[in-house]
Amino acid sequence: AQSVTQLGSHVSVSEGALVLLRCNYSSSVPPYLFWYVQYPNQGLQLLLKYTSAATLVKGINGFEAEFKKSETSFHLTKPSAHMSDAAEYFCAVSDGGGGADGLTFGKGTHLIIQP
């Protein structure tokens, strides 16, 4: 069974500072991994995905994530936080090891940007 652990339910950073959101996964098959962002009362927007190609994945809005198999991690980073980055972030792993499968989500990390 797949599982996702997001360390830190809340992360607070200053505007312009580095953003680091942690995600560790467990998967019985080679994983497909995703990061999504959710703004209040809205659906999910895909930030980036890992599908067994390059281990460093670049996404939208300046975010990127690195797949580290040895650490079973897929941490999300952004060099310089912007006020508009304040939102809920979810890491997810594909249940079946493919993109078109159900997802198991982490509990989410609420990112707070301090002015």
Place this chain on the structure above:
Amino acid sequence: GAVVSQHPSWVICKSGTSVKIECRSLDFQATTMFWYRQFPKQSLMLMATSNEGSKATYEQGVEKDKFLINHASLTLSTLTVTSAHPEDSSFYICSAAHTGNTEAFFGQGTRLTVV
């Protein structure tokens, strides 16, 4: 990217009534659709997976007689919450994928409030 539309965006219904939520893939054929539930300030939980023309597969603990899912065409899946009660109030999100996709595409979600 592919577009998935959910309707309605929000709905309020009386306890004991049934509510239908639609999920449409607007520009691709969705062989598989997924339904998720999200409680306030919590993560998304996969409720069921539906393949066009087949019965839905429900996750453990999800009442199939309570949450009726129909995937009658390659562009439409519906979730009907039957005899709704206040504890069914939640944010319901669908996603859709075509075989071979590297990701599923999410709708904008439906906020259900049962009074």
